[in-house]
Amino acid sequence: MRRLLCCTLALLLAAPLAAAELDVTVQIPEQKVAEYHRPYAAIWIERADRSVAAHLAAWYAQKDSKEGAGTKWLPDLRQWWRRGGRGLSLPVDGVSGATRPAGQYQLKFVDGQAPLGTLAPGDYTLVVEAAREVGGREVVRVPFTWPAATTQHLSARGSSELGTVSLDINP
Amino acid sequence: MHKLALKWIALAAAIATPLAAQAHKMWMVPSATNVAGTDPWVTVDAAISNDLFFPDHHAAPLEQLVITAPDGQTAKPQNAATGKYRSVFDVALNQQGTYKLALVNQGLFARYELNGQKKRWRGNADELATAIPAGAKDVQVTASSSRVETFVTNGKPNATALKPSGQGLELVPVSGVTDLVEGEPATFQLLLDGKPAAGLKVSAIAGATRYRNAQDEMTAQTGADGKFTLTWPHPGMYWVNAATQDDKSGVKQASKRRLSYTATLEVLPE
Numbered sequence: 001m002r003r004l005l006c007c008t009l010a011l012l013l014a015a016p017l018a019a020a021e022l023d024v025t026v027q028i029p030e031q032k033v034a035e036y037h038r039p040y041a042a043i044w045i046e047r048a049d050r051s052v053a054a055h056l057a058a059w060y061a062q063k064d065s066k067e068g069a070g071t072k073w074l075p076d077l078r079q080w081w082r083r084g085g086r087g088l089s090l091p092v093d094g095v096s097g098a099t100r101p102a103g104q105y106q107l108k109f110v111d112g113q114a115p116l117g118t119l120a121p122g123d124y125t126l127v128v129e130a131a132r133e134v135g136g137r138e139v140v141r142v143p144f145t146w147p148a149a150t151t152q153h154l155s156a157r158g159s160s161e162l163g164t165v166s167l168d169i170n171p
Numbered sequence: 172m173h174k175l176a177l178k179w180i181a182l183a184a185a186i187a188t189p190l191a192a193q194a195h196k197m198w199m200v201p202s203a204t205n206v207a208g209t210d211p212w213v214t215v216d217a218a219i220s221n222d223l224f225f226p227d228h229h230a231a232p233l234e235q236l237v238i239t240a241p242d243g244q245t246a247k248p249q250n251a252a253t254g255k256y257r258s259v260f261d262v263a264l265n266q267q268g269t270y271k272l273a274l275v276n277q278g279l280f281a282r283y284e285l286n287g288q289k290k291r292w293r294g295n296a297d298e299l300a301t302a303i304p305a306g307a308k309d310v311q312v313t314a315s316s317s318r319v320e321t322f323v324t325n326g327k328p329n330a331t332a333l334k335p336s337g338q339g340l341e342l343v344p345v346s347g348v349t350d351l352v353e354g355e356p357a358t359f360q361l362l363l364d365g366k367p368a369a370g371l372k373v374s375a376i377a378g379a380t381r382y383r384n385a386q387d388e389m390t391a392q393t394g395a396d397g398k399f400t401l402t403w404p405h406p407g408m409y410w411v412n413a414a415t416q417d418d419k420s421g422v423k424q425a426s427k428r429r430l431s432y433t434a435t436l437e438v439l440p441e
Contacts, residue, residue: 071207
């Protein structure tokens with residue numbers, strides 16, 4: 001009985017540690033242009049050597065065509081493509097998604113669960129890249145250290161294709 | 172006939188005088204170097220010009236075109252056409268990986284005098300014996316070996332098509348060839364007949380020369396291992412060239428062999 005209580009306590013204590021979270025907020029700004037297409041976007045976590053630790057999201061046209069409507073233009077997300085997007089077999093469950101209209105998007109990633117997985121302790125960068133057909137391309141980077149001892153609120157701001165990108169770490 | 176002769180002379184100028192910096196430049200420019208999707212194609216321009224990359228002189232000869240697919244097999248160009256100033260062809264990238272597009276030339280070039288007139292001839296070793304008339308004087312035969320290349324990757328790059336043949340001057344990428352980014356050093360290795368080509372000068376010129384007042388040539392020198400590194404100052408298509416000469420012509424009438432290697436490489440913004 002006492003042993004069971006200990007175990008339960010241990011589990012309760014351990015639970016919040018295991019469930020560290022990354023909350024990512026990405027703002028896609030409105031564009032005052034005649035021809036507007038929703039941007040393609042990729043969100044990933046980069047290690048200090050710039051290799052990909054986790055692909056968090058890839059938003060691209062999902063409609064199929066004989067050209068592979070969505071996938072044909074993925075190399076326009078140049079950094080993401082080069083850093084690892086091109087090595088993925090798309091679509092990836094929980095990562096691939098449709099393009100989003102202008103607005104603010106909140107994404108939650110849980111330590112130990114796909115697509116974040118388990119990050120080894122170290123310095124990382126959250127990278128968000130957006131590329132718009134007949135528009136521009138922008139990359140916003142938010143460096144962070146993992147794991148965080150306390151709650152962190154980090155953010156960076158794009159100037160054209162991306163608005164504010166913020167990262168909240170709940171240890 | 173006259174037109175053909177002119178073409179050969181222009182070609183010879185581009186190919187056989189690699190050490191002359193003012194020679195016309197031969198190049199291929201693909202419409203994209205990184206593609207994806209279910210049915211990706213690229214269209215490629217091939218020309219000999221002064222301005223990079225504007226066809227302003229002669230079309231490149233597509234008889235010399237060799238396309239190597241990611242599995243190492245040869246692929247066929249499609250919709251090939253040669254105009255006045257430019258050749259064009261398409262490539263359907265059916266495989267995942269890196270394609271090598273090469274204009275490969277191995278030939279002989281001769282100058283001689285016949286009845287007081289200067290003559291030029293261009294052809295291969297088998298034709299040489301009968302090509303030069305008996306009364307020719309001051310016969311000078313030079314072997315030439317040149318490669319003009321560019322690269323396109325469908326999806327993830329691979330290196331099978333980039334294996335050197337061991338003949339002439341060739342480039343082996345160390346840090347990728349369709350993966351170049353401004354400000355990031357890129358290392359390559361030059362091989363001469365499959366062995367490191369040491370001490371060669373490599374020059375790189377960005378395209379759009381028409382819109383600036385200087386060539387802005389960058390140079391590098393190959394080390395003992397044949398390796399050289401270039402750091403791209405800005406994005407764009409770059410014309411990268413190296414040339415040398417030796418006495419390994421492989422033909423007894425030719426005492427000299429001139430070699431050149433050219434690649435068109437795309438550098439993307441960070």
